[in-house]
Amino acid sequence: MASRTREKLNQPMDRPALLLTEDPLDYSSIFDEFRTDLRAEGAFQLSLVHDLTQDRMELYRLEGAKAAAINRSYPFAIANLAKELIRKDDEWASEVEDDAISIAHRYLDDPTTKAKFQELLERTGLNHAAIEAEAMSIAAAEVERYDRLISTLRDRLRESLRNLFALREAMHRHQSRLIEDDNGDE
């Protein structure tokens, strides 16, 4: 039973935790690269390489979701800025809300609207960074949550690497002593 489990653990594709939209081939190619680069051997070292691969896949997943969160807030950011830019001195922001939302919807697809909006920005001394800043501030709470998860994953990556090297060193030292002892006995 134990040997069967050990064989199973040695296999690089022991049911990795992947989403249905993620490609198992991506997992196995990252795993192979890590295994070759780190010269990992034995079930536990391979298990730590599985950890590294898993963390790498999760990082891709979360970084994609984080980028999507910021991208999702772009239309709201453009609408917020447009409200400030197109309203006249005696107008309330709510009075130009519909126009601002319409600009935000067209900004990403219509080059004319984009050019006009950028011209409006430049007239007030602003640039594309103003949109990014507004988008980031809208998405900040969500981005912070992704960052917490990403930070755990980076810690895990670092710890797995550290453990891999420490284990290898401890085993190497242990085995060298055993060989020395055996030679001494002879």
Added chain:
Amino acid sequence: MTSDRKAEANRRNAQRSTGPRSPVGKRRSSGNARRHGLSAASRYVGYTEADVIALADAMAGHDANAVVKSFARNAAHAQLRLGRIAHYKVALIERARVFGTTDRQPDPPFARANDILIRLRAWAATGLFLKPPDPEATMPADEQDRTREAIRRALPRLLRLDRYERQAMASRNRALEGLFEAMTMATGDREAR
């Protein structure tokens, strides 16, 4: 010291403390000790004793002494537990991808009450006594977008798991540090002999 009268009163009160009586109360209290189960003392959720032994042997070697084996076993357990957490995270995201939410759907008798509660919450937030849209219906059609939206909706639960993941990671690291020390000591003992 407790007086006899007080002790007698305590005994009488204890006779009355018979726990929940209604079926709902009994069912609820039956799950008192149950939470998420990730840090429970009952081991091997999703893996077996043989998995722990195989991994511990791979770490420590077959000829290791009892102390080294014990640390290796703890480290193997923590390592396998970390592996399970990765699967739970995927399961949560997949659930949100399919249902649009990670919340449990209410049983039929409570569905109406739940519906009213949702409308009241929406009314408190927006001033409109309308039911919010069906979570599944508001999921994007494109698979990649759907997955990212699922991750967003699963975020609160993923953050809860994050805490346990950190705990499992710390416990694995402690066990491994112990293992390395035990291996070094075992090597030193052999040298001394």
